[in-house]
Amino acid sequence: MVDGGRFAAKRVVGDRVAVEADCFADGHDVIAVRLKWRREDDTQWKEVPMVPVGNDRWRAVFEPESSGRWYYTVGAWVDRFLTWHHDFERRIDEADLRLAARVGAELIEQAAGRASGDDARRLAHWASQLGAAVERQAAAAEVRALALDDDLGRIAARYPDRSLEFTFPVELPLVVDRERARFSSWYEFFPRSASREAGRHGTFKDCEAMLPYVAEMGFDVVYFPPIHPVGRVNRKGKNNTLLAASDDVGSPWAIGAEEGGHKSVHVPLGTLADFEKLVARAHEFGIEIALDIAYQCAPDHPYVKKHPAWFRWRPDGTVQYAENPPKKYQDIYPFDFESEQWEQMWCELTDVMEFWIGSGVKIFRVDNPHTKAFPFWEWSITQLKRKYPDVLFLSEAFTRPKVMHRLAKLGFTQSYTYFAWRNTKQELTDYFTELAHGPGREYFRPNVWPNTPDILTEALQFGGRPVFMSRLVLAATLSASYGIYGPAYEHLEAAPREPGAEEYLNSEKYELKQWNLTRPDSLAPFIARVNLIRRENPALHDNASLRFLSIDNPQIIAYLKSTAALDNVVICVVNLDPHHRQSGWLTVDLAELGIDPATPFQVHDLLTDAHFLWQGSSNYVEIDPQRAPAHVFRLRRRLRREQDFDYFM
């Protein structure tokens, strides 16, 4: 229940949704409780009895079998028949027993009236039998046996009097997504840098040629910065300079030019048909193309002329560009969400996404959603998901925590996080404990990125190869969804625009790049190994099981993820010190994992394929960052022993 049902919780298809409710009534009467649920477009509730689990808490589970918006709630009533039955079982006095049997016969007759067919006939017969037994002064034992008939009692209980049922007044919303909402591996690259020829603008065809490279690394989402015509007015030059040279390509986030806007393709990249072909080709590799949704315009975007009311105008007759004084972004016009024509504008902006859905796009990475109206997102995402329940939205907001949480509540499927700036053991432990177990766990799905085109952290600038490796392992194992901006990442790009800056030097945001995808020092094979481990280990497909383990070295962080059935248990141990070999004693709660402390067990390092023999709750680990800065252990339950072999017997 998110904010009392104001917002939806989130699950994926196949999840078992456990619902608990506190249900009780005054007095000693027995109550019955039902969990009710329905898909948004069903008018009929399905329901299942809830069972008491102690302290007036009741529980039941349902499985939403398709993506979409669901609702659930709880109904309960004081059950006269069950109360009567409960009291009757305890009665001793024979006169009371007879009187109570008469009351019971009435209740059963009423149940018969609510039943039909065979059940109605059997209950009516039972009621008259019970009445007759009392009438003819049958022996108390006979009356008792008849009244407490198990089979008939179960039938009667199926036809309760629900006329005074109380239903929890809020229908609680639940957004059910397809599985990729929870488990996804993202790879961001600039299509215009996909060319293999120096100086030639990349095309969608070049992107097609890159698909095998990306697929080999094991990513399942490729995310492109905006692919629309790039504005010419106030275009930014290389390294974000104010004046562009004539051959500068500008920032793809300065969207729109004479040729078109958010529904057009930047001409040098190819045609819409080329794009659709790329989407289809990617699909064959098990990869989805995610598009960037950046609701802002270059000054020469067609919207500016066609819909002047969608922008804010300054007293000098110019459009108000984006600013955060004293900073100015003259190449960007923000939409005015308080425009008089907001309805028309909201529909068009939503239509932009629907346009690309029409071309096969099902994932959108939304640029700076926190600078657009909250109600717009709630309305737009809800509308789109109603029509296309499999469409996913990633919120790119690196802002205050409550704003980021609000966006997730409003409907964003996944959210960027502060991961890039969480480096120490304590920081990582606190942050991922909050993400996995804090109140956001029901609606905020983290998607963690060690780098982006805007974020080259100081850890990466100074840490060298071991930090690129350890940050990748952390991202890929701490979070079920993660992404990198490549090929900068696998090529260990670490030069900032200037000392202290977090931007890349010669950033792809403002110029074309050429990448040599066969560099021998590339991290690509390592990334491929990590993504393979992710795919093969269901423990890593969710964050709910994450727990940090104790290890007596502040430079080493260790954590465990497991499936509910404990048939897949992964323990990650990462050396956060890129300079020195570190070691320590790792503590694992064996009882929790069902491992006998006296029996040795095997851990298999999936990164290096090394096998270690452990016993008891405390075991030694040592990590040399120059070789591999982490272990990703899969727990093998037990070692084979002499008894396991044929020749033993």
Added chain:
Amino acid sequence: MVDGGRFAAKRVVGDRVAVEADCFADGHDVIAVRLKWRREDDTQWKEVPMVPVGNDRWRAVFEPESSGRWYYTVGAWVDRFLTWHHDFERRIDEADLRLAARVGAELIEQAAGRASGDDARRLAHWASQLGAAVERQAAAAEVRALALDDDLGRIAARYPDRSLEFTFPVELPLVVDRERARFSSWYEFFPRSASREAGRHGTFKDCEAMLPYVAEMGFDVVYFPPIHPVGRVNRKGKNNTLLAASDDVGSPWAIGAEEGGHKSVHVPLGTLADFEKLVARAHEFGIEIALDIAYQCAPDHPYVKKHPAWFRWRPDGTVQYAENPPKKYQDIYPFDFESEQWEQMWCELTDVMEFWIGSGVKIFRVDNPHTKAFPFWEWSITQLKRKYPDVLFLSEAFTRPKVMHRLAKLGFTQSYTYFAWRNTKQELTDYFTELAHGPGREYFRPNVWPNTPDILTEALQFGGRPVFMSRLVLAATLSASYGIYGPAYEHLEAAPREPGAEEYLNSEKYELKQWNLTRPDSLAPFIARVNLIRRENPALHDNASLRFLSIDNPQIIAYLKSTAALDNVVICVVNLDPHHRQSGWLTVDLAELGIDPATPFQVHDLLTDAHFLWQGSSNYVEIDPQRAPAHVFRLRRRLRREQDFDYFM
């Protein structure tokens, strides 16, 4: 906020009510936030600006100045003027500055339109000045200085455009009581046992004679079991036997006989006028009389004949008595809250309380409210408190936790607790931490009783005088409200009806008693001392400050209470072992109390008047249960030193 505003939080007159809210908007605009509150009968909100305290949390305080039902909520809006001002301060570019000044002049002119009188004139003048300065190309520094005029800015901020203000959609209820709701010392006795002559039925006049005794002990509420005519049909005999002898007085909870019911006085006690005189007399001693409200009837209660529809009838034409099979209570007919005539019945039951309010009663102890309909209590208590905001209700429900909490939410002012069965250090620590700091802290006010006529705990049966003393100190200091059933308590009555039972032998519930109030072994002087300490130390008037202290002996429990200003700090140390002297090292967080660890300070044991010199955070305590099983220390901030005396200089 209790259950999203479904129920009221509780405070007393004079409390400062701190309200915090998370408030934020999309984008970078500056918002303004107001706390609004009103008494139920005011239509107009009062309001005060909330201030940001970090992480998008805003805070303000209001003081409800009278008892009654209050409402509060929060309103916020994006403030165009403040946003403009915030940005303007940061502008550098001169062209921008001029354009922004023109925008500002417009905003100020709009503010002038919302203002009146002098403010309107000053703002209009400011706007035109600012416009003119831009017009005549005044120097940027001049434009800046004029636009950022502090005084005028403050005036403009007082006339915001609130047309798009968002107000939190729930008006959150707050019940404000008089102070006794939070801090009260209860003494229960049976009026019919107040007689000083053996065998004579006590009267209200005898009760008057007992008032000095009760006042000397320092109690401020005297609570009487029901004072109504006692039923004769199926009357219970001594020790709860089924057949009463002809001279047995029966249980006062079997209410109603030929002479009258819930609005009548049991004839042997005196008249209604006698009762009212007693109430007035008690008032002179600073004591209130609390009555028992037990909504149930003896079989000969006049209601049974007059309102047969208010009861449940069995098929044999008899009224259904109270039962919890196989237990039967044939002397008690419960009301049927599902009666067809429920409205008439609810009105009459409420009228019962209003009748006694008419005789000067302002506190009701309600018997087993959990066996009556929840909606009745909510309706009835809300009705009564609307008319008589100073009336208080104590819920006597020893049932499942969620039911007890529900009753408190429905409107009961105070609630009985599980204190009687919490004896060990761990139990007491857990339970009182939950009471003081758990979610119930906003609505569940504990009233803790070491004994009642129904509850003689095994701790009291076996522990002797030290346990009677320690349980009293625990009750009186752990909880701002507490009570005892006397004179059984001060006379150390400890004999159960049978081994293993929790009822008193020869319980006053079924027979008259004679008490010698001048017994030399009575605990009365000790109780008087404890209640005096309570009155004189405001730290003990509330539970919010309660924190447990660490002491290295599991038989000793220690805790601290303080006023917000730290001008009254009380540390209680109780030996839970009635048999042995116990000692240990007590740890106090001196920084929290503003005490220098290098400077000695004094603690004054208010129970024994002994003074101890302490220094640093760890100090030694030793308690002999045979002398006094507890210390109740008042912290004296510092010792006088040589510099404090005239002769030093």
